[in-house]
Amino acid sequence: MNCAADAIAALRAGRAVGVDSLTVAAVETATDEFLALVDADGRASVLLSGARAAALGLANQRESASAREPVLVQREPWLDPGTVRGLVDAGRDFDRFGPGPLRTKGLTDPDAARAALALARSAGLMPALWLLETDASVRVTTAEATAAARPAHVTIAARAGLPVEGLATKAQIVAMRAEEDGSEHVALLVGAPAGKAPLTRIHSECLTGDVFGSLKCDCGPQLRAALQLMEAEGGGILLYLRQEGRGIGLANKIRAYGLQDRGLDTVEANHRLGFADDERDYALAAAMLRALGVNEVRLLTNNPAKLAGLEAQGITTERVAHRLPANPHNAHYLNVKRSKSGHLD
Numbered sequence: 001m002n003c004a005a006d007a008i009a010a011l012r013a014g015r016a017v018g019v020d021s022l023t024v025a026a027v028e029t030a031t032d033e034f035l036a037l038v039d040a041d042g043r044a045s046v047l048l049s050g051a052r053a054a055a056l057g058l059a060n061q062r063e064s065a066s067a068r069e070p071v072l073v074q075r076e077p078w079l080d081p082g083t084v085r086g087l088v089d090a091g092r093d094f095d096r097f098g099p100g101p102l103r104t105k106g107l108t109d110p111d112a113a114r115a116a117l118a119l120a121r122s123a124g125l126m127p128a129l130w131l132l133e134t135d136a137s138v139r140v141t142t143a144e145a146t147a148a149a150r151p152a153h154v155t156i157a158a159r160a161g162l163p164v165e166g167l168a169t170k171a172q173i174v175a176m177r178a179e180e181d182g183s184e185h186v187a188l189l190v191g192a193p194a195g196k197a198p199l200t201r202i203h204s205e206c207l208t209g210d211v212f213g214s215l216k217c218d219c220g221p222q223l224r225a226a227l228q229l230m231e232a233e234g235g236g237i238l239l240y241l242r243q244e245g246r247g248i249g250l251a252n253k254i255r256a257y258g259l260q261d262r263g264l265d266t267v268e269a270n271h272r273l274g275f276a277d278d279e280r281d282y283a284l285a286a287a288m289l290r291a292l293g294v295n296e297v298r299l300l301t302n303n304p305a306k307l308a309g310l311e312a313q314g315i316t317t318e319r320v321a322h323r324l325p326a327n328p329h330n331a332h333y334l335n336v337k338r339s340k341s342g343h344l345d
């Protein structure tokens, strides 16, 4: 039984989840009816990520608080569920002055709190949770929830041939499942990836760019160019990781786009939502390569974190630059990635 997958589904469905000593429910999905049942007298406090607390000006209220540490907001009589939903939603920051004054309080189990927030991110929800005083039927341990946020073990679920538009070479698609959270990821083997270090691309899911051709990023052109380069070499490996929005999930990425419409850049928008600039991790990519019998790659990327991430997992990695021409919509985004996120030229 995969407890973390159960817990992720429960958070999405607006139900309570136990993470060791804590019981939480997502602010985004818990309804008034549910809260009336589990928190009849309105005592549940509100757990925020450190980054979101910082955006609300709350991070420095306690000695130990830093942008990375979870922060617990004390419940006040005027802090009704609707007000809390507005407070945790960064898209509402521009509408009005926030309610207040808010006060933080100490956490009894910061590790479980951090793990519970990681679970909300795995569920693709805002990083904001009700801290309830009831029991939950779905329970995970801090260790299970933490591992689910950074899956590192895969099993091959299925494989088949796949004809791909624009490729004369045969491709094979291999579906893999992460053991920690049950998430599904894909490897596309183009031609015959031969030699000791095959040409490889680690591609993070971008529904808007990959499928709809969004011009806000460079994902679609990078994906297609990578396949062409692999074909030209006679073979290569594309790992398609379900790390939408640099690991914050689809709805949160679209929230980030909404904030970018208001003038924030790609990094500022993630912080305002309560996330780190980049929530991805590449242990899973390394595990997928190992499952394919590959220990050494030439990696198409401009992102040093991908190189470091694979090297840290013992995959020997050489970089092959992968820069595509900018367009008027993504030029600023690509500049910010270079100046703030350390992307290489």
Ligand SMILES: Nc1nc2c(ncn2[C@@H]2O[C@H](COP(=O)(O)OP(=O)(O)OP(=O)(O)O)[C@@H](O)[C@H]2O)c(=O)[nH]1
Residues within 6 Å of the ligand: 202, 203, 204, 205, 206, 207, 216, 217, 218, 219, 222, 243, 244, 245, 246, 247, 248, 253, 256, 257, 266, 270, 300, 301, 302, 303, 306, 322, 337
């Ligand atoms: N949170 C967030 N995610 C974004 C944004 N734009 C694109 N993404 C996501 O960023 C990921 C791709 O990251 P990139 O930085 O383009 O590329 P990279 O994978 O880090 O590095 P390269 O290997 O050099 O392409 C995908 O998961 C996209 O969904 C944005 O403005 N905000």
Ligand SMILES: [Zn+2]
Residues within 6 Å of the ligand: 206, 208, 209, 210, 217, 218, 219, 220
């Ligand atoms: Zn993209």
